[in-house]
Amino acid sequence: MKKIIIAEDSSVIQNLTKKILQIQNFSIIAVKNGQEVLDVLNKEDFDLILMDINMPKMDGMECAKQIRNLTDPIKSKIPILAITGNAKNYSINDFKEVGINEYIPKPLNFDLLxxxxxxxxxxDD
Known part of the structure; x- marks a missing residue:
């Protein structure tokens, strides 16, 4: 089973995303900020990170940057999908620069997600 981290400070979006992905047979760990992403990533391996950009403590951009700088060659290459309502503040180049693979705008289209x-x-399969 593929394991995904959902980093999202809105519990409504977090819970909805979690349910939808669990139905698709993904194993989900949900966290509220970038620091928590790094903490769980430190303990386990994951296949993907869904990352909200605007989070307290550490935002998605900074978190993505830190993940890409990890010394672990597998963890530093985990695909990161940004979820954001403020994509207009960033260009796709800004996302690419910190290592985000792609972004999905809010309000979320769950089929697209x-x-x-x-x-x-x-x-990898």
């Missing part, structure tokens, strides 16, 4: 998650988690 599931398609992207499957696309990025099936690359």
């Amino acid at each position: 599931v398609d992207k998650v499957k696309l990025y988690t099936e690359q």
Whole structure:
């Protein structure tokens, strides 16, 4: 079973995303900020990170940057999909620069989300 971290400070979006991905047979760990992403990543391996950009303590951009700088060659290459309502503040180049693979705008289109998650988690199979 593929394991995904959902980093999202809105519990409504977090719970909805979690349910939808669990139905698709993904194992989900949900966290509220970038620091928590790094903490769980430190303990376990994951196949994908869904990352909200605007989070307290450490935002998605900074978190992505830190993940890409990890010394672990597998963890530093985990696909990161950004979820954001403020994509207009960033260009796709800004996302690429910190190592985010792709972004999905809010309000979330869950069909698109599931398609992207499957696309990025099936690359290794």
